[in-house]
Amino acid sequence: MRFAASLFALFAHAACTPPPRMTVPRSEAGVAIGTITLRLSNVHVLVGEHPVLVDTGSPGEHDKLVEGLHRLGIHLDDIRCAVVTHGHADHAGNARWLQQRGITIIAGQGDLWREIAGVHGHLKSTSFFATLLKAIIPGHYPPLWPDVRIHTNGRYDLASCGVAGEVIATPGHTQGSLVVLVGGGKVALVGDLFRGGALAGYVHPHEPKEHFYQDDLVLAHRRIHELLARGVEIFVLGHGGPARAADVRRVFGP
Ligand SMILES: [Zn+2]
Numbered sequence: 001m002r003f004a005a006s007l008f009a010l011f012a013h014a015a016c017t018p019p020p021r022m023t024v025p026r027s028e029a030g031v032a033i034g035t036i037t038l039r040l041s042n043v044h045v046l047v048g049e050h051p052v053l054v055d056t057g058s059p060g061e062h063d064k065l066v067e068g069l070h071r072l073g074i075h076l077d078d079i080r081c082a083v084v085t086h087g088h089a090d091h092a093g094n095a096r097w098l099q100q101r102g103i104t105i106i107a108g109q110g111d112l113w114r115e116i117a118g119v120h121g122h123l124k125s126t127s128f129f130a131t132l133l134k135a136i137i138p139g140h141y142p143p144l145w146p147d148v149r150i151h152t153n154g155r156y157d158l159a160s161c162g163v164a165g166e167v168i169a170t171p172g173h174t175q176g177s178l179v180v181l182v183g184g185g186k187v188a189l190v191g192d193l194f195r196g197g198a199l200a201g202y203v204h205p206h207e208p209k210e211h212f213y214q215d216d217l218v219l220a221h222r223r224i225h226e227l228l229a230r231g232v233e234i235f236v237l238g239h240g241g242p243a244r245a246a247d248v249r250r251v252f253g254p
Contacts, residue, residue, distance in 0.1 A: 017202075020068040023242055024234060029183040030164055033236060036068030040137065041090040041238050044189055045074060046182060050162025053082035053103070054180050054189045055238060059093035059141040079103055081161035084146065085191025086174040087111030089120040089138040091238060096142035106156060107146035108169055111176025118143030121174075123213040130212035150178060170227075172220035173211060179227065188227050189236040193220055194252070196240025205240035208251040224252045 017037055023044075024033040032047040038061045044054040051074050057065050066076055084092045084107040092107070092115060099105045107115060114121050120139045125131040150156050156167040158180070165182035173192045180189040195212070197205040214220045227235070228249055235243045 020071040022072070024187060024236060028234060029187040031182055033182075033187070033189075034072040034074070035236075036065060036072070038064055038068075042241070043068070044236055045069065045072060045079075046158075046163045046165065046180070046189075047072075047074070048158075048161075048163030048165075050078055050080045052158060052161045052163045052165075053079060053098070054236075055085055055091045055191065056082055056094040056098055058090045058138055062094045062097045065094060076101060076103075081106055081158065083107075083158075083167055083178060083180055083189075084111075084115075085179070085189070085238065086177040087114030087121070088174065088192065089141045091191060092144075093138065093141040095146070096144040099144055099147070104148060104161070105144060105146045106148040106150065106167060106178075108171075108174075108176025108178045109149040109151045109154075110169075110171055111174050112146070112149060114174075114176070115144055115146060124215055124217075126210050126212060126214055126217065133212055170223045172214065172216050172223045174215050177223075179223075181232075183234075185231055187234045187236065188232040190227070191238045193223055193227075194235075194237065194243075194248070196237045196243050202240075206243055206247065207240075208235070208243045208248045209240075211239075221252060224248065225254050228254075 020036045023035040026032040034045045036043045038057040043057050046052040081104045082098050095105050118141050150169050152169050154169050158165040170177050170179045192211050195209050233245045
């Protein structure tokens, strides 16, 4: 079963990985948003006065990340900050590597236990298929101590990083999950609050779907409703996406 799941993921990756691209224009988000799709997850870059990374990919993917940034016209040396939306290995995998190059790592206090140990932690599946997929998800990554740790109900202004935007704590997918808001709050980069499309986001990537794993499913749905209520129009996702508010409301309510 593990072999079949791995084979499936490798096939999907080889056949369909989209190239680094601009996913949300500056006219909608205040900053242009670029996306680099790596083996298991998206890394986003907010192209402001200084670029800001949102998530870092799976462990060992830093060369592909740098190559993707280069293809978007961005140099690693210009980046001051990277936001890790949560402490799962496919999002925090290269945070230590980036930190060693002088980039400030911003993460949620609730996932500190994962990050200082470099462990993915237990995954609560939302479907049987999700349980099968666990076979291809790395369990460990280089441990790190984030430079900025955002507590529950906390927020962080990204102005010092070079972008007009803020980070807010949104526990649900994990205890330390974060959301990045730009474009005056109209665009939210939500990590794994939900996912987009099927086959790792390669098919119908803009269609909102329940994420494979949720530490607290009820709380995650409440976060989605809170973001809709505060006027978020575009959801930028860790897998697939982006998704429009009308589609998110159709799938998740209220
Ligand atoms: Zn996750």
